[in-house]
Amino acid sequence: MKKLVFIYVVLISAFILYVYHYHLEISRFRSFYQQEKALQGKVDEKYVMVTFQSGMDYWKRCLKGFEDAAQALNVSVEYRGATQYDVNEQVTVLEQVIAKKPAGIAISAINPTALTETINKAVDKGIPVILFDSNASGSKAFSFLGTNNYKAGVTAAHKMAELLGKRGKVAVITLPHQLNHQERTKGFLETIHQEYPQMEVVAVKDGNGDSLVSKEAALEILNEYPDVEGIFATEANGGVGIGEAILSLKNKKVKIISFDTDKRTLDMVKQGIISATLAQGTWNMGYWSLQFLFHLHHHLTPSLQSGYPLLPPYVDTGITVVTKENVEDFYAK
Amino acid sequence: MKKLVFIYVVLISAFILYVYHYHLEISRFRSFYQQEKALQGKVDEKYVMVTFQSGMDYWKRCLKGFEDAAQALNVSVEYRGATQYDVNEQVTVLEQVIAKKPAGIAISAINPTALTETINKAVDKGIPVILFDSNASGSKAFSFLGTNNYKAGVTAAHKMAELLGKRGKVAVITLPHQLNHQERTKGFLETIHQEYPQMEVVAVKDGNGDSLVSKEAALEILNEYPDVEGIFATEANGGVGIGEAILSLKNKKVKIISFDTDKRTLDMVKQGIISATLAQGTWNMGYWSLQFLFHLHHHLTPSLQSGYPLLPPYVDTGITVVTKENVEDFYAK
Incomplete structure (x- = not known):
């Protein structure tokens, strides 16, 4: 009988020890990953790119940059383009995007003034807006990224x-x-x-x-x-x-x-x-637009007492000279 | 005796189930954290900021931006300044920094030409270099971030x-x-x-x-x-x-x-x-310099066949008008 009790005690102790070890391990894992800092968003955090004339090859590399940044930061993106070179259509598309309250919007403006009112509406609602490729300099958008x-x-x-x-x-x-x-x-x-x-x-x-x-x-x-x-x-x-x-x-x-x-x-x-x-540095336009929107959404930049965030107002996205030697790199994939 | 065997079986089964559950949980945790993408470096990955005239208040906000980016990305930074407004001293400091093979160097150049040779040496050795505040436009540094x-x-x-x-x-x-x-x-x-x-x-x-x-x-x-x-x-x-x-x-x-x-x-x-x-947008200079260096070190930007990385060549870090209303925000802390 004593032998039996001894076996019970050993078994139960092993069990308790194991449970204790298990909880220790789990909590060590948890704190390890939480202590390590990283730039990371949530998959349901959606950023939208809006262009005019959606069929153009030109936007493909912009969108690739936008997507690459989204993947690096663990967030989602959506692309919305006006199908025609049409001011009213781009305004309508932008209105629809705003209605869904995304985490941020990157826009290439069809002309310097037509979208200003709609862009300002988005910013006033607390949605970060960044312009790329084609600016609307009088708007409340926080930065412009494009070719000099x-x-x-x-x-x-x-x-x-x-x-x-x-x-x-x-x-x-x-x-x-x-x-x-x-x-x-x-x-x-x-x-x-x-x-x-x-x-x-x-x-x-x-x-x-x-x-x-x-x-x-x-x-x-x-x-x-x-x-x-x-x-x-x-x-x-x-x-x-x-x-x-x-x-x-x-x-x-x-x-x-x-x-x-x-x-x-x-x-x-x-x-x-x-x-x-x-x-033109189209990949840069998309990639750094998303980075800026991410930083605005997560309040990672300093801001004035008024709450206005201080982001670089302009990024020169660069020019590369394409010749016979490097032309293959530039075909749209 | 049958009762005893039954208790044994129940206990051992519970134990096995628990062990199985534990391993499942741990591997779930592991894959959860590994699947989730994030921009994250290693703590032993060191980026160095080099300025001239290290005593100036002006650099404090630059360094703050540099440090904030490092914290966000889980990497380390070091600050090295030439104590005097002295060309040779800054060259010497830069040489010392290069010898330690850091993950990247952000430099404010004392004049547009004196550091070019040393900067090029760093780039040729595979150390990413970014200029901020004061440019050395003829050098091989990958970008310049400063006031327009x-x-x-x-x-x-x-x-x-x-x-x-x-x-x-x-x-x-x-x-x-x-x-x-x-x-x-x-x-x-x-x-x-x-x-x-x-x-x-x-x-x-x-x-x-x-x-x-x-x-x-x-x-x-x-x-x-x-x-x-x-x-x-x-x-x-x-x-x-x-x-x-x-x-x-x-x-x-x-x-x-x-x-x-x-x-x-x-x-x-x-x-x-x-x-x-x-x-001047000094925080932006430091913060985005470190982001660019991080992207170069981790090969996160596209590059030409030659391996030359395509980063924005210039970032306008912005200007804020300081008046009686917002002056308190600008005292060095």
Whole structure:
């Protein structure tokens, strides 16, 4: 009988010891993971990206950056685009997004003023808003992340000088009534003028954002100035149009620098028709927009007594020069 | 005897069940925490901030931002400053830091060229380098985070216009041979000229970065143009000097806008001698420098085939207008 009691006691003690050990282990695990700091949100925390003209390749890399940041921070994202290049449609889409009270909204604004009222409504409701790619500078959005268009023009000028051995006549085909294109043109003109005394910009023409009009403009330039050796297009359709103009002329050698990385442009870079194109930092726009929204949502930035959060007001998302050497990296996947 | 065996079986079963449950629980915990993504480094991952003139109040908020980001990301930081305003000393400090192979280095460069070689050495060794506050634009550092000085001048002009009811004569006291001060002055002059037709900048004087010289400059201006109603100082000693000049004149009412938030400046804002001062986004400089270094160290940004990481090349860390209303927020803690 004594032996039996002894076995009972041993068994029960082992059991109690095990239970004790188990609880100790669990609580050690818990405190270990809770003590370690990390930037981490919740999966039901949803951030929304809103663009205009949702079909464009251009947004794919923006969204990839947005998604990569969301995965790193353990939160969810949704993409909403107006299908047309239509102001009212983007306002409607934005209204619908606001109604769902997301954790934050990143917007590329179709024009600098049309969305301001709706953006301000979101901010007044406590929803963080960040602008990327295209700004609405008068709004209450907390930051803008996009290309420094003047610097993009400077980059184009240096690349053109490199291609032409720092000498010769060049021209620009642009959209003269749109601010971002005015800035790209200005950066190009001022850099050629100030830094390359043996180069000259002999013509600046309107390409209307259209490849046919740009082709005609390029032909006119080359007719008027047959010794033009390089043309800078401040947008993608212009670059393709110039490419077609040069192809139509046979044996004509003109260096083309274009903008953005749609498929037609990249194909022409691959074929050597376009010498270089400027890729915007679209992944950066999406990635750091989400980071900023996350920081606003979780109140991770300092703020004024008024509660206004202090975030960098502008991020230059950068430019990469795309040539035959690195063109494969830029096809949309 | 059967009863005894039954008790044994029940006890042993309970024990086995418990052990099984325990292992299940532990593995559930483990996978729960491992599945959840988060931005998190290791405590032995050390990032170093390097400045010149380590005693300055100015760096405290930069370091606070750097530390806050480190805490959020579970990594360690170290601060190293050259004690003097001395080029060779900062190079030496940087060399020492590189020798320890930290996870990343954030540097404020004493001048735009002196550190370039040493910075490049760090980058070539695979140590990520970010510049903040003062750039070395020719170096291989991956990004620069700092004040947009032209925009700071624009902000000063708008504030001055607001203080003077958009009319009247104003002047500037600056450091005419230093690029950042040239840009602040240019932003101020161009904005007054373009946007406030009833205002005029009648004088721009050299204050030598010294409060006594600036005091003399202010007295000269007010002697020559007794109807000057506002003076913008592009650096802190200038603001204090102008404040002392105005105090010495009794009953003279001149609105002063100054720069930065050292104690003497903030005290004069509190007393109403300086109407407003411009605070730079120092916390942003430190916080986002560490975020960028963390992203470089962990290869979280996309990169070119060459391996070159694509990070935003510039972050405008912002300006806040400090007046009597919010001055308490800006005293160094």
